Amino acid sequence: MSQEPGEILDKSLIIDIVRQTARDRELDSDQVFELIEEALARILHRNNGRAGSFLVSIERDSLAMESWQVWEVIDDDEPIEQVDTQMPLEAAREIDAEAAIGGEVRLACESPRLDNHANAQIFKQKFVSCLRRAERSKLLADLLERGDRLLGGTVKNIDKTTHDYIIEVQRVECRLRRGDAIPKENLRRGDRIRCLLLEIKEDPNRGKMVYLTRANEDFLKELFRREVPEIEKGILEIVSVARDPGYRSKIAVRSKDTRVDPVGTCVGMRGSRVQSVTADLSGEKVDIIPWSEDEMSFVLQSLAPAEIESVRVTGPKACDVIVAQDNLAKAIGKSGMNVKLASQLTGWQLNITDPEDAESRENERIDRKQKYFMRYMNIDENVARILYEEGFNTIEDLADAEKAELLEIEGFSDEAVDDIMAQAQQALARMEKDLSEKTASAEPELMEMVEDKAMLRTLLLNDIINLETLAEMDIDELQDRTKNEIGEADAIALVMQARERVTPAAE
The missing domain is CATH 3.30.300.20 (K homology (KH) domain)
Structure with missing residues (x-):
């Protein structure tokens, strides 16, 4: 049976396919026609050496078919990267006088013939593929329409390449990447689990991909929200969450009603609520903290x-x-x-x-602060210690202080307070001038690495203005250079960070 130009072979068969497919897959007839058009356009693409962009249109009543090759219109001065899909404006206007840059032009071409065996095979494969994608998109739309982020599903398979879990949620295949799974759990095919909807990404080959997580902190929040009605109703609020997936979590909860105990409510009768959450987390221990x-x-x-x-x-x-x-x-x-x-x-x-180590650390801090104040101001050791113990940690603190605040300190006379405040202002002016000069010549990488402003100020004022200088120092040298204004733990951290950043560059 031959196919006439502009027609599809066997109209009654096509109509039956459209109706049955629309009914079985719960799609609109128009959607099915669009899938048929896409599959037919694929035949033209394949027959053209897998090059070019094609469009096929089927008139819904008569089933008359028209086909075109399509080009994107680009500026005449713009280089053509894809000759099969791009056309300069001047050439495009020879086809369509109203062609414009960014638009498209079409040239009618011969429609695909379905009485050709190869074409029929291509059509069948592409139509089935398009149909699956459309069905998946509809299922996904239905799933998302419910607005649930906490989803229950079944482990359908494990990707042999990526080792990701393929989770089927209400007939939608979703992906739980290994990094988003709870580290110590070993899921098997057929296991029922709950996951959190993490993100949806567009894949050029597979369409929309749904990614789930069980390691995210929000997953823990959603589990509690589902298990504790008071959270859903807004009586309790989850303020913050800290989590080491599979091992331990802490969740801070506060009550907006003084009559409701936040911890007891989340724990539940005989621990039923928190135990339910723990079971969903493969035994992960959860500490509930009152905010x-x-x-x-x-x-x-x-x-x-x-x-x-x-x-x-x-x-x-x-x-x-x-x-x-x-x-x-x-x-x-x-x-x-x-x-x-x-x-x-x-x-x-x-x-x-412990108390002994704490005392040692505090004495070390007092010593550093005494030397810091004595370095920039003409005061003795006892005054420097008193200032630190009264809560003044920096020269800026003193310069910004009210006189009445200093006069409250036992043993500080009016004259002594005036002298301290004047010295603080003078010292701050000297430091700011010096710091401005050092900052202008400091290495940006050092400025970026040291987030603590007081610590950065100390480094710059002691001529440590680049990572290489810091990386070459040992801990004692750094503390000596900064007059012990930087403690041992901070000094170790600074030197190690600098070495980590400098070494790769040297290699």
Whole structure:
């Protein structure tokens, strides 16, 4: 049976295919026609040596078919990168006088013939492929329309190349990458699991790809939101989360109703709610911490189950947490996990130490601050110590202080306070001038690496203005150069960071 120009072979068959496919796949008839058009255009592309862009249109009632080759119109001065799909404006206007840059021009071409066996095979393969993609897009649209981020699915397969898990969620194949899975769990085909919708990416070959996660902190939040109705209703709020997937997590919760206990509510009757979350996390331990506006109280709570003796603030968002020697291991946790998670949860830099070490560190800090004040101001050791103990950490603190604030310090006379404030202003002016000059000649990489402004200031004022100089120093040398204004731990960290950045460049 021959095919007439402008027609598709066997109209009744095509109509039956469209109707049945639309019914079985829950697609619109128009969508099915578009898939047929795409499959037919693929035949033209294949028959043209897999080059060029083609368009096929089918009239819905008569099933008359028209075909075109399509080119993108580019500027005459623009180089042609794809001769089969791009055409200069001048040449395009010979085809269509109204052609414009960025638009397209079409040339009618012979429509594909389906009574050709090779064409029929290409059509069948492409149509099935397009159909699967369209069906998947619809299923995905239906899934996303529900608005759920927490999704339940079944492990369908494991990608042998990437070792990613293929998870089927409501007939949609999703991907759980190894890096987004809980590290210690070993999922098997057929396992039922819950995941969090992470992102949707467009793949040129496979269409929209759905990526899931079980390692994300938001996954933990969503599990609690699902298990604890008070969170869903807004009575409780999850303030922050810190997580080491598969091992331990900490979650800070606060109540907007004083009658509702945030911790007890999240734990549930006999631990039922938190146990349900833990089961979804493959046994990951979860500490529930009551959030507090009092930052020190929050810090103490975050280190549970360790018992804390005291806390000593050592800088902005930094403190020494002092615990008894026999409680030190519990406070730090296995591989430092407890203190690391507590730091992430609170946003504070926490240093766990015992009373003896804490005293030694504090004496070291006092010594550094005494030398710092004595270096820039004409004051004795006792005055420098008193200033530090009263909360003045820098020359700027003194320069910005109110006179009444200093007069409250026992033993400070009116005359002494005037002298201290005048010296602080003069010292600050000298430092700012010196610092401005050093900053102008400092290496940008050093400025970027050292985020602590006070520490950066100390380095620059002591002529350490590039990474190479810092990397070549040993710890004692750096502390000597900075008159011990930088402590040993910070000095070690600075030198190691500088060496890490300099060594690759040298290689």
